[in-house]
Every structure is written in C-alpha cells, then in structure tokens.
Amino acid sequence: MIGARMKSRVPITIAAAALIFFAGYAALFIAPDERTMHEIQRVFYFHIGLWTGMYTALGLAFVGNVAWLFTRKPQWDWLGVSSVEVGVASCTGGLITGVLWGKPAWGIWWTWDARLTTCFILWLLYISYLILRGLIEEPQRRATLSAIFGIFAFLDAPLVYASNRLWRTQHPSPVLFGGPDSGLDPRMVRVMLIAMVTIVFVVLLVLADRYRLEKLRHELDELQLAADLRSAAPNSVASKELS
Amino acid sequence: MTTARAAAIVLAKELRLEFRARELLTSTIVFALVIVVLFSFAFDPTAGESRRYGPGLLWIAFLFAGSLMLNPSFAREQSNSTLDALRMAPVSPFAILLGKMLANLIFLSFAEAILVPVFAVLYNISLVGVAGQLILVLVLGTLGLVITGTVFSAVASHARLRELLLPLLLLPILAPLLIAAVESTGALFAETPSLDRAWLAFLAGFDIVFLTASWLLSDFLLEE
Amino acid sequence: MKNFNFLLAAWMAVWAVFFIYELSVASRVSKLRDDIESLKRQLKE
Numbered sequence: 001m002i003g004a005r006m007k008s009r010v011p012i013t014i015a016a017a018a019l020i021f022f023a024g025y026a027a028l029f030i031a032p033d034e035r036t037m038h039e040i041q042r043v044f045y046f047h048i049g050l051w052t053g054m055y056t057a058l059g060l061a062f063v064g065n066v067a068w069l070f071t072r073k074p075q076w077d078w079l080g081v082s083s084v085e086v087g088v089a090s091c092t093g094g095l096i097t098g099v100l101w102g103k104p105a106w107g108i109w110w111t112w113d114a115r116l117t118t119c120f121i122l123w124l125l126y127i128s129y130l131i132l133r134g135l136i137e138e139p140q141r142r143a144t145l146s147a148i149f150g151i152f153a154f155l156d157a158p159l160v161y162a163s164n165r166l167w168r169t170q171h172p173s174p175v176l177f178g179g180p181d182s183g184l185d186p187r188m189v190r191v192m193l194i195a196m197v198t199i200v201f202v203v204l205l206v207l208a209d210r211y212r213l214e215k216l217r218h219e220l221d222e223l224q225l226a227a228d229l230r231s232a233a234p235n236s237v238a239s240k241e242l243s
Numbered sequence: 244m245t246t247a248r249a250a251a252i253v254l255a256k257e258l259r260l261e262f263r264a265r266e267l268l269t270s271t272i273v274f275a276l277v278i279v280v281l282f283s284f285a286f287d288p289t290a291g292e293s294r295r296y297g298p299g300l301l302w303i304a305f306l307f308a309g310s311l312m313l314n315p316s317f318a319r320e321q322s323n324s325t326l327d328a329l330r331m332a333p334v335s336p337f338a339i340l341l342g343k344m345l346a347n348l349i350f351l352s353f354a355e356a357i358l359v360p361v362f363a364v365l366y367n368i369s370l371v372g373v374a375g376q377l378i379l380v381l382v383l384g385t386l387g388l389v390i391t392g393t394v395f396s397a398v399a400s401h402a403r404l405r406e407l408l409l410p411l412l413l414l415p416i417l418a419p420l421l422i423a424a425v426e427s428t429g430a431l432f433a434e435t436p437s438l439d440r441a442w443l444a445f446l447a448g449f450d451i452v453f454l455t456a457s458w459l460l461s462d463f464l465l466e467e
Numbered sequence: 468m469k470n471f472n473f474l475l476a477a478w479m480a481v482w483a484v485f486f487i488y489e490l491s492v493a494s495r496v497s498k499l500r501d502d503i504e505s506l507k508r509q510l511k512e
Contacts, residue, residue: 020482024478038470039470039471039474040470040473040474042474043473043474043477043478046477046478046481047477050481069460069463085488086488089484089485089488090484090485092484093480093481093484093485096477096480096481096484097477097480097481100473100476100477100480101473101477103473104470104473105470121415121418124415125415125416128411128412128415131408131411132398132402132408132412135402135403135404135408136401136402136403141401144463144466145398145401145402147463148394148398148460148463148464149395149398149412151456151460152391152394152395152416152453152456153416155452155453155456156415156416156418156419159419159448159449159452160418160419162419162445163418163419163422163423163445164419164422166441166442166445167422167426170426199481202485203485205489206485206488206489206492209489209492209493209496210492212496213492213495213496213499216496216499216500216503217499219503220499220502220503220506223503223506223507223510224506226510227506227509227510230510
C-alpha cells in the first residue's frame with residue numbers, strides 16, 4: 001500500500017544511496033594513501049563531512065530561532081527543533097569518528113585539543129537545548145524560550161572555538177593533524193568535497209523528514225482540538241467550522 | 244522613566260529583599276567554601292599543584308555556587324507572580340533584566356570578596372601586588388556569569404526541574420568564559436605574575452556580546 | 468589493510484547514526500499519520 005507521497009520519495013532516496021556509495025568508494029579507492037597514517041586517515045573525509053553537516057544544521061537552526069521570534073509562524077519553530085536534532089546527530093557522528101580515528105592513528109581515544117573540545121561542548125550545548133524543550137509544556141512558550149537559548153548557543157559557538165584555539169596555542173596538546181587544509185593533495189580535496197556534499201545531502205533529507213514530523217504533530221493537535229470541541233458542544237458553530 | 248532609573252529601582256528592591264534575610268548570600272558563600280575544602284581532600288595538592296590548579300578550582304567554585312545563586316532571581320518572581328506586576332509597569336523589559344543582573348553582580352562579588360582571601364590563605368597563594376589586576380579579572384568574569392545566568396534564570400523559571408536546568412544550560416555556554424578566566428587568574432597566581440591582555444580582551448568581548456544579545460532579546464524573554 | 472577494523476567501525480558509525488535517527492523519525496511519522504487518519508474519520512461521523 002504505497003501512497004503517492006511515498007512514491008515521490010523513491011528517487012531522492014535512491015540519489016542519496018548512490019551518493020553514499022560513491023562517497024565510500026571515493027574515500028576507499030580514489031583518495032591517495034596518506035604517508036603516516038595510511039588507511040585509517042580515510043576516516044577524515046567523513047569526519048570533516050560530519051562537521052560540515054553539523055554547522056549547516058545549526059546555521060539553519062539559528063535562522064529558525066530568529067525567524068520564530070519575529071514572525072511567530074510555527075513553521076520556524078519546526079525548523080528550529082528539526083535542525084538541532086539533526087545537528088546533534090551529526091555532531092555525535094563527528095565525535096565517534098574522531099575517537100575511532102584517534103585510537104589507531106595516535107594511540108589515544110581522546111585529547112583535549114581545540115577542535116575536539118569545541119565539538120564536545122557544542123554537543124552538550126545543543127543537547128541542553130533539546131532537554132530544555134522537553135521541560136516546557138506550553139508550545140508558544142517552549143518555542144520562544146528555546147529560540148532565545150538557541151540564539152545564545154549559536155553566538156557562543158565561535159567563542160568556544162576561539163577560546164579553545166587560543167588556549168591550545170598556549171598549552172599545546174599532544175597530538176593534532178597539522179591542519180588538513182594545509183597543502184592537501186588535490187585528489188584528497190576532491191574526495192573531501194564529495195564526502196561533504198554527501199553528508200550535507202543526507203542531513204537535509206533527514207531534516208526534512210523531522211520537519212514533516214513536527215508538521216504532522218501540529219496537524220494532529222488541531223484535529224484533536226476539533227474533536228474535543230465537537231464532543232464538548234456537539235452542535236456549536238465553532239466545532240463545526242473547525243472540522 | 245528611563246531605563247537606567249528603572250533598573251536602579253529594580254536593583255534597590257532586589258538588594259533590600261536580600262539583605263533582609265541574607266540567606267542567599269550566606270548559602271552561596273558556604274557552598275563555594277565547601278567546594279574549595281573538598282578539593283583539598285580529593286586532591287591533596289602540593290604547593291606547586293595548588294598554584295597550578297588553584298585558578299581552575301576557584302572559578303569552578305564560583306560557577307557552581309553562582310548558578311545555584313542565580314536560580315531564585317526569577318524563581319522567586321514566579322512563585323509570587325510578581326513578574327506580572329513588574330511587566331505592567333511602564334518600564335522596558337531590559338530595565339528589569341538589567342536591575343536583576345546588577346543585583347546578582349553585587350551578590351556574587353560580595354561572595355567572591357570573602358572567598359578569594361580565604362582561598363589564598365588555605366592554599367598559600369600570595370595576592371600581594373596582584374590584587375588590583377585580580378579584581379579586574381574577577382569583575383569581567385563575574386559579569387559574564389551574571390549576564391548569561393540572569394537571562395537563563397528567566398528561561399528556566401518557566402520550565403520543570405529548574406534547579407537542575409539552570410546549571411545545565413549555563414555551564415556549557417560559559418565554557419569559553421571559564422577558560423579565559425582561569426587563564427587570566429593563573430597568569431596572576433604564577434611565580435612571576437603577569438596580566439594576560441589577550442584573555443582579558445576575550446572576557447570583555449564575551450560580556451559585550453551577551454549583554455547585547457540580552458538587550459536585543461529582552462522583550463521576548465519577559466513576555467507573557 | 469592496517470587498522471581496517473577502526474575504519475570499518477567509523478564508516479558504520481557515520482551511517483548508523485543517521486540511519487537510526489531516520490528510522491525513529493519515520494516510525495513516528497507513520498504512527499502520526501495513522502492517528503490523523505483515524506481522527507479524521509472520527510470527525511466525519
């Protein structure tokens with residue numbers, strides 16, 4: 001029983017799957033071998049892609065937060081929560097790939113270098129956003145207060161990065177890949193871009209689905225309201241109009 | 244009524260309320276002291292270690308004690324519905340926020356004024372010669388804490404679990420401030436004390452960014 | 468291939484995160500759709 005809506009999603013899903021497979025192939029076979037770390041370095045392409053995905057999602061979240069405060073249209077709140085959730089997922093992936101890269105490449109699971117610390121703090125920050133939302137019942141207030149927190153979090157992000165960078169310049173941590181953008185083999189750059197595009201594409205797809213979820217929730221609430229009104233006053237004009 | 248005047252009135256009210264009972268201030272100071280003492284049990288630091296980890300300990304104590312102290316800022320209003328009365332007054336929401344921020348700044352500074360000398364004695368760190376610069380660092384750091392903390396106190400006051408929520412929201416946001424404050428303080432506690440201008444500028448920048456954001460968002464923060 | 472286990476684990480982690488999240492969203496969406504359909508039918512009566 002596949003409805004029309006399901007059918008239109010098939011081409012996009014196939015496109016996503018194709019991109020994912022191609023990106024994987026590129027990372028494994030097209031990208032050249034790295035001198036010191038060899039195979040495990042290939043995680044880097046997806047690691048960077050996940051960060052890009054996270055920043056894209058969090059940028060969209062900021063847009064949603066600001067737009068909600070000034071327009072009060074629920075669509076912006078839906079964008080806000082959807083992007084933060086997907087952003088957190090992307091960040092989680094970034095942290096996991098970071099850990100799985102660190103152990104074989106440098107012998108340690110974790111280090112408090114600027115980038116890793118920043119990613120971890122951002123992860124905590126946006127999880128707090130989601131927790132905050134869970135603790136406020138009333139939808140309007142929830143949207144407004146989480147938008148305010150979301151804006152603060154977004155403003156904080158560059159400060160987190162800058163402070164960690166400055167801190168780590170003063171007290172260098174044991175390891176760091178010396179800036180992957182410094183003198184990258186052009187083949188590596190190409191594969192990196194493929195991975196970035198793939199992950200951003202997946203992020204946007206999942207975001208769209210999550211947005212749809214919020215929209216449906218809203219629709220359900222409206223219908224529920226109509227049903228409640230109907231049962232409370234079966235012949236009133238208001239309930240008839242709503243349904 | 245100008246913003247400054249309104250803020251001053253709110254500030255006076257907050258101070259009057261607190262100094263009548265003084266419970267908030269004493270609890271904050273005692274809590275911070277407990278953290279400072281526990282550290283010595285947990286880590287048994289040598290003189291060198293005290294100097295090294297002292298700044299971090301001090302600021303963690305301030306952050307934790309501060310985030311507990313900031314809760315009542317808006318929670319009190321919530322339980323008495325006094326915020327509605329405030330809102331109806333012909334003052335800008337930012338004036339109310341500013342008044343509370345200043346009150347919190349005074350309370351926390353009071354606590355710090357007692358805690359820092361005690362800390363210096365307990366961990367044998369000399370503050371002679373760096374007192375003025377230390378005060379500058381403390382003020383800039385506490386400002387950041389109080390600015391963001393007061394805003395988040397308003398946010399958390401409408402949610403469940405607000406005592407747990409406030410630190411949860413506040414502490415990740417304050418991570419850059421913590422780093423900057425600890426580094427600046429550390430530079431002052433060192434064998435050859437120095438004032439780290441880069442970190443001071445960072446602290447000032449942090450305060451300005453979040454004060455501006457608070458000002459821009461104050462209407463939304465205190466709305467119905 | 469050196470460190471193949473880690474590479475494979477990382478690769479799987481990347482897609483598992485999104486896949487699991489997408490699955491949770493999709494299942495909630497279909498459940499909501501069912502609820503909406505039933506409510507609509509209820510209102511038509």
